[in-house]
Amino acid sequence: MRKTINCFIPYEENTAIDKVVTALKDSIVVNKIYLLTTAHGSMPSVPAGCEPFTIDSLNSSDTIKKIAQKADTPFTLLYTKASPFELGYMALERIADFLQDRKTGMVYADHYEWKEGEKKKHPAIDYQPGSVRDDFDFGALLAFRSEYLIGAAGMMENEREDYRYAGLYATRLFIAETGRIVHINEYLYTEIEEDNRLSGEKQFDYVNPRNREVQIEMEQAFTGYLKRTGVYLPSNFKKVNFRTETFTYEASVIIPVRNRVRTIDDAIRSALEQQTDFPFNIIIVDNHSTDGTSEVIARYKDHPQVIHLQPERTDLGIGGCWNLAVHHPLCGRFAIQLDSDDLYSSPQTLQTIVNTFYKEQCAMVIGTYRMTDFHLNTIAPGIIDHKEWTPDNGHNNALRINGLGAPRAFFTPLLREIGVPNVSYGEDYALGLAFSRTYKIGRIYDELYLCRRWEGNSDAALGIEQVNTNNHYKDSLRTHEINLRRCYNEQRSQNDGNKSKAQNKHFIEKQFAEWQTASDNLAALRKALVKQEVICGIPFTVQHNPARMVSTGAKTDKESILSRPCFLCRKNQPEDQRVCPIGDGYNLCVNPYPILPYHITIPSAEHREQILPADFCNTVSTLLNELPDEYALFYNGALCGASAPDHLHFQGVPTEHVPLIAFYRRTDSGKERLASISHSSVLHYIDSYVCPLFSIEQCRDGKTDESLFTNIMKELPCSNNEPEPKVNILAWQEDEKQIILIIPRCKHRPECYSAEAGKQMLVSPGTLDMAGIIVTPRKEDFEKISTEDIRQILQEVGLPREDAQEIIKKYRKRDRL
Known part of the structure; x- marks a missing residue:
């Protein structure tokens, strides 16, 4: 078996790591062993056969990028604890076997742990x-297909994310987005458990103030993931009308209970002590208690505010009890939580909650609670206020965290409509996700509630099996919610996109009809002299277009650019030129000097250099989704045909006029697969065109992967004083695919552009010239240019084939490893 794995293991001097290193060195699949250290200055001594590797921390994006640079084998193993571990028999071979599947980006396995002297x-x-x-529990041993790890590093580089804490988390999200994360249901290694806190203590890690900086980064990484995968929701909430129904009571305190004889009386008295300016009642759902709880509740049978429900059904969980209560005819306008273990922290809790409903016009309210022992002494972590919630992004971040807080309160008509899952764990979280998808959730950061922890709590000290069951259930809730939010966005996008496409098509046609300059030049274009020259089996069009002299002859040196006003800035455009907002921060304009019918320009709304945006693939997808279906976008690099290299812009033309698109659609275009992130994103090389091309094909499913584009751009030659490689790019959508065609360049203009009289031809290739539309503003150039001249010009300014082959070799080598 080939050596297919590079291993990255945290290392501290004087740790018992020798056995681990020996086991790795003895494995027939291990290629190199890198020992990760955060030591600065003198490097710690490392065991023979290993290489020291300095990092800042295990979880940073910088570490992921450094590991990716060393990932020159098909698979990469990363251990995420500094403590030693022991590999099971043939464990690495088993891991390598699972990673053979190209769609599997990461694997993890069950493991043993030494805990308090017991395995x-x-x-x-x-x-x-x-x-x-x-905080998903993968265990400490993670293994990756290296191409996915490299893709994740590229994504973070491309999105300019520099995480101190969330690098590994962002990597995992990227892999889940582009491939599969696979659980090996086998015990493959043994680790030492260093965190022996009870489950009831661990569940609050994410709200520990000491972890606040960590959580901010995690939210940033997660929000980026939601946006890339089409799940992110803007904060456009439905309004709530609280007067749609008549209620006898303004609020109801809901107490589901089973066998809480020690605490139920405290809970009832806490509710009855509430001081409000509205009528409220208490609905207690006694779920077949057998310990005397029912008798305690019966003491209040004559109290006018207390309703004691005893269901006939025996299959109700906490959620089922809630459903029974909120469908009671005397349930109030707002249903407010009080668990049978807990207490309100003051007599003003109900009033504060109801006031918040009206003040913030929200459908759900969540407060702040304090953790106490049975005798109400504060215990760690103390106040739980969930300040990670923000008005703009809380409803998105809710998908990442495991709880939303307490007490929870709901507008009853909507709670009845949505329904509470009939379970006894996670029902509250399910409601928070469902409400936040559509409605605003109000937050109260003052203490309202006391959450008592004692030995009788259902989640005080759970075993790993129950913890796994609970986590699996909440993950399933998130899966369901993610699917619903993606479907919602897709439907909205389709509706908005269809509307935008029609509106933008109307705008383009209207501008060409009403703006005299554009209309005249479009009419002249239709009468322009054209001829065809067959190259690569397709007819190239040579066009005599005098109106394009302003672009072909444009001076693009820095001094010339600085001496003229930017003609793509809105303030400098002609009075008759109209703009239509499109995409995220762009304007749609017609091109008054068209190369093809209904030629458009899409400049950035703000003045910035002609440099590819970091989210190029996403930008292209967004713009194409708003343009009429027949349009292709193209990008001229600052030194590759852009007459305005000082202002970021795209251009667009109907695909039917572009010879290169027809060539690409042919079955014999000779695409060679170079790399893929998943089945939905593939990089190809095309050698059968007049100059080398690269293409990226992606599924049109709302996801846009930037890593293949970022990686190929990094491989293209780039001068030290230039911000990006010389390149032309053409993009369009067809069927279920989005195609991005990259035309690498080595020169701005061919020698004939500046040749002496008689040999000179003013051809300054941009994307359309490279794609088969040769623009000649001078008639003498139109008349004398030949097939061989065209071939020579495009090959002279395009990337030399030998340079392209060097890039291909790198990809082939990586694929063979």
Whole structure:
């Protein structure tokens, strides 16, 4: 078996890592062992056969990028604890076997752990689309297909994300987005458990103030993931009308209970002590208690505010009890939580919550609570206020965290409509996700509630099996919610896109009809002299277009640019030129000097250099989704045909007029697959055109992967004083695909452009010239240019084939490893 794995293991001097290193060195699949250290200055001594590797931290984006640079084998193994571990028999071979599947980006396995002197099983759970919380328990041993790890590093580089804490989390999200994360249901290694806190203590890690900086980064990484995968929701909430129904009571305190004889009386008295300016009642759902709880509740049978429900059904969980209560005819306008273990922290809790409903016009309100012991003494972590919630992004971040806070309160008509899952764990979280998808959730950051922790709590000290069951259920809730939000966005995007396409088509046609300059030049274009020259089996069009002299002859040196006003800035455009906002920060304009019918220009609304945006693929997708279906976009690099290299812009033309698109559609265009992130994103090389081309084909499913584009751009030659490689880019959509065609360049203009009289031809190739529309503003150039001249010009300014082959070799070598 080939050596297919590079291993990255945290290392500290004086740790018992020798056995680990020996096991790795003895494995027939291990290529190199890198020992990760955060030591600065003198490097710690490392075991023979290993290479020291300095990082800032295990979880940073910088570390992921450094590891990706060393990932020159098909697979990469990363251990995420500094403590030693022991590999099971043939464990690495088993991991390598699972990673053979090209669609598998990462694997993890069950493991054993030494805990308090005893070796115990620590099973993991399967990864779902909803397993997006940052504390998902993979265990410490992670293994990757290197191409996915490299893709994740490229994504963070491309999005200019510099994470101190969230690099590994962002990597995992990227892999889940572009491939599969696979759970190996086998015990493959043993690790030492260093965190022996009870489950009831661990569940609040994410709200520990000491972790606040960490959580900010995690939210940033997660929000980026939601945007890339089409799940992100803007904060456009439905308005709530609180007067649609008549209620006897303004609020109801809902107490589901079973066997809480020690605490139920405290809870009832806490509710009855509430001081409000509205009528409220208490609905207690006694779920077949057998310990005397029912008798305690019966003491209040004559109290006018207390309703004691005893269901006939025996299959109700906490959620089912809530459903029974909120469908009671005397349930109030707002249903407010009080668990049978807990207390309101003051007599003003109900009034504060109801006031918040009206003040913020929200459908759900969540407060702040304090953790206490049975005797109400504060215990760690103290106040739980969930200040990670923000008005603009809380409803998105809710998908990442495991809880939303307490007490929770709901507008009853909507709660009845949505329904509460009939379970006894996670029902509150399910409601928070469902409400936040559509409605605003109000937050109260003052303490309202006391959450008592004692030995009788249902989640005080759970075993790993129950923890896994609970986490798997919440992951399934997130999976369901993610699917619903993606479907919602797709439907909205389709509706908006169809509307935008029609509106933008009307705008283009109207501008060409009403703007005299554009209308005249469009009419002249239709009468222009054209001829065809067959190259690569397709007819290239040579066009005599005098109106394009302003672009072909444009001076693009810095001094000339600085001496003239930018003609793409809105303030400098002609009075008759109209603009229509499009995409995220762009304007749609017609080109008054068209090369093809209904030629458009799409400049950035703000003045910035002609440099590819970091989210280029996403930008292209967004713009194409708003343009009429027949349009292709193209980008002229600052030194590759852009007559305005000082202002970022795209251009667009109907695809039917572009010879290169017809060539690409042919089955014999000779595409060679170079790399893929998943089945939905593939990089090809095309050698059968007049000059080398690269293409990226992506599925039109709302996802845009930037990494293949970023990686190929990094491989293209680039001068030290230039911000990006010389390049022309053509993009369009057809069927279910988006195609991005990259035309690498080595020169701005051919020698004939500046040749002496008689040999001179003023041809300054941009994307359309490279794609088969040769623009000649001078008639003498139109008349004398030949097939061989065209071939010579495009090959002279295009990337030399030998340079392209060097790039190909790198990809082939990586694929063979």
